[in-house]
Amino acid sequence: MCRLSAITSSEYFSPMENVMALNTMKEGHDGSGLGLVLRDLGGDFKELKRYPILSGIASREGLAELDTFMSGLGFREVHCWEPDIDGRAPEPELGRRDHYFAKAYEYPVDIQKRPQAEKEELLLDARLALRELGEEDESIFVFSFYPDTVTLKEVGDPLELGRFFRLDDGKLKARIILAQGRQNTNYDIYLYACHPFFLQGYCTMTNGENTAFVPIMEFLTSRDFPGYMGYNSDSEVFAHILHYTQRQLGYPLTYYKDVITPLAEKEIDARKDAEALRLIRRSLRPLCIDGPNCVIGFVPDGTVFMVQDAKKLRPGIVGGVPGKYALMSEECGLDEAVPKRDQREDFSPMKYDMAIIRPGASELVRWSQLTP
């Protein structure tokens, strides 16, 4: 089962904190991979928040192709982060790749004054085109292309990878970091199958198995949105459901929970928004996840959340102190990330619950679907 480690803080912190937490949970993952998404960036990117950042991996030839493609679209590179590889640390399982990168770009001139939605469309199209360009020969992997966001994924033990990339060198920092230590159960080791999954500011990572994967995938791919693709992992649909309900349909965050784990008809009656909820439940019926899954994610404004369904027998846990909260799949990870906290305030969301931490990480909000 994948191990999940998310931290949200009012201060910038190093992704190594997440990796250390993952390491305490090592019993549950086989060290087959590490996925990291950093949002609200500090370090090198602290002053570059308005520039979209392309994160990925490329071979030497792939990078040249990528650069040509990007300049062809009119993007101008303003900063490039590449990890300062520690030569003494063990190499990743599948060998060291030529380039790990996060490149910040200035938008093409003709798009700079266009609305945000139009910019996001361009970023998505560019990322999908790059993915297509390099997917077959694995010369290019691109994980995200969005402002104030960096994604890093690699096959291998998370702690060893953290050292290999020197994640504690202070160049990569953020206020929100999602990290996943991969337990490779269902699929070949493949970077595009590695969580967290990110799409236009919406991001999730998951553990468990998604029994309803096929109907959900079919529903999403038939929404006529080019970003709903990939699905190398059944967990990718969780990120896309979040994107669909929040960005495309404009629902408030708590409705994500109502969509993926819908209430029964009788339970809906007790809600003030019963009429709307009933319509949502019917129209979004194929997006019920039916689990067992624990989902941790964030939305563009920096709100972080955790939900799970009724079948999740080993729930995740949320805890922390004002200014820093951690959302972990195991309690030992929470102890590592925020040791000095009041454990009595720790919260394991059950089948109706959603744990929500707003930007700034000032408090943990416990929301229940049964709230009238």
Next chain:
Amino acid sequence: MDAATILDNNHELSLREFPYIIRWRDDRCTRCGRCTTVCPVNAIEPAPHVHRRIYSEGSAPNPKAEREIVHVVKQVTDVDRYCTGCGACTLVCPNEAIEPEYNPRHKLLTYKNKGGVPFRRGGRRNDPSTSTVDQLKFTRISMLTDPALDAGRHEFRIRTLLGRNLPPEALPLRKRGDRLVVSKTHERGQAENGHTAHGFIPPVREIYPIRIGSMSIGALSPHMWEGLAMGVAYLNEVEGMPVVMCTGEGGMPPRLLKSRFAKYFILQIASGYFGWDEIVHAIPEMTEDPAGIEIKYGQGAKPGDGGLLMAYKVLRLIAQIRGVPEFVDLASPPTHQTKYSIEEAVAKMIQSMSMAWGFRVPVYPKISGTKTAMAVLNNLARNPYASALCIDGEDGGTGAAYNVSMDKMGHPIASNIRDCYLDLVAQGKQNELPLIAAGGMGKTGNLAANAAAMIMLGASAVDTGKHIMQAAAWCFGDEYNRCNLCNTGRCPRGITTQDPKLYRRLDPDKVAERVVEVFKSADVELRKIFAPLGRSTELPIGMSDALGVADQSIAERLRISYVC
């Protein structure tokens, strides 16, 4: 006397031509006469036989011949009185002296056309082979990464939606604080991309995914129909299972129509419009809306054919409910007389029926399985008032049809539903227009498994008819042309007859009890299927990754896994 014509019996059939041959045991028979009385087709009759007996009396052999008259039970060789193998004779025999035996080498179809009239019967397709649906297995078993659920203790919501679901993009919602509310009607937009019609929110019912398919009062005996209705009411009101049943063409008793039970019924309108005068007049006095309105355009068992209720079935009760004179043939034409284009017929009819109940009742068409189903589907997909599409496959049943229609016409349900579902997926409308699969559900007794398989191929619900007749009313019929006498009005079980002497054999309470047992056991079986798949909250509609079949061509055609 012309010896040749007498001795060779040249123009008669031999018993070997008949599908069932009566095995009668002289030594066991008490000559009580029950078997010959009960036989619905008079295939057997008491007959005197003259036996020549040789006997001897005294101490020395002294053979003498004696002629004696013996009463026997004889099978007739008149093709119009062929033994249907129903076995009513066996059922009533106190001494196990009689039994029909299937004759696989029979030539019934060769001769059953006397007077130039082709073979007509009731029942189903005479094809005992395993249907495609019955070959499907559930091969995705949750185990360690996603532990299987406990079918006995986990909470399952085995429900489906009857009615059109708006696409999420078209829901008339707006934000009020951190909650969503439904916009007022006047705030809603005009029709957009066919999604909505002036802010119309279609009616939707939450029902049990196995329904009792359309069987009319008229085709069914009053006791049978009453038993089904009581069973359905009990399932809803006592067991909490929202099972609905369809009336078939011919209306329903006005008193029931005006009762609170009306909500458990789908009213069917077909090309004869029988019963609708009474229904329309009852509308002002109805206290509950019906579960839905089914517009029948076709039937899987006899595609392209109309319906016929024979005059001898049109007794006073039926005549009153249908609003017709007694003892006249009631023919439903093969097509609706108003129909000169799909737009005209389907769209107008759906809107008319919707309007009759103030747009509060789901209205949908039922068609027979056909290669052209997708054309109908796509028409409905663009009609915001169409609530579903019911497709009735070739394994469906009927009360009366030509044998050739039943045996040779029609389309298997599995690929028809799968094609339609995938077509909807391609358009992103798979959740908007529910597909209802009918025809052959429970053909070999696997009602829950068949239903689950169809759901995973893309159906939202299934209909069962013949299975319920067999399971709840002990119908003799099978795919070896056993009984299948529904069209004659001589149903030996009292299921499809209007003859009080026959239908009094059937106890409505016992039928109701069996209906409840059948649905409760199917519910347990559905849990036993869904639990290992890890599904419990919503019906696994289109969860095709759970299906496997040991036939590569079926797997390719249905786009499911080939397993062996």
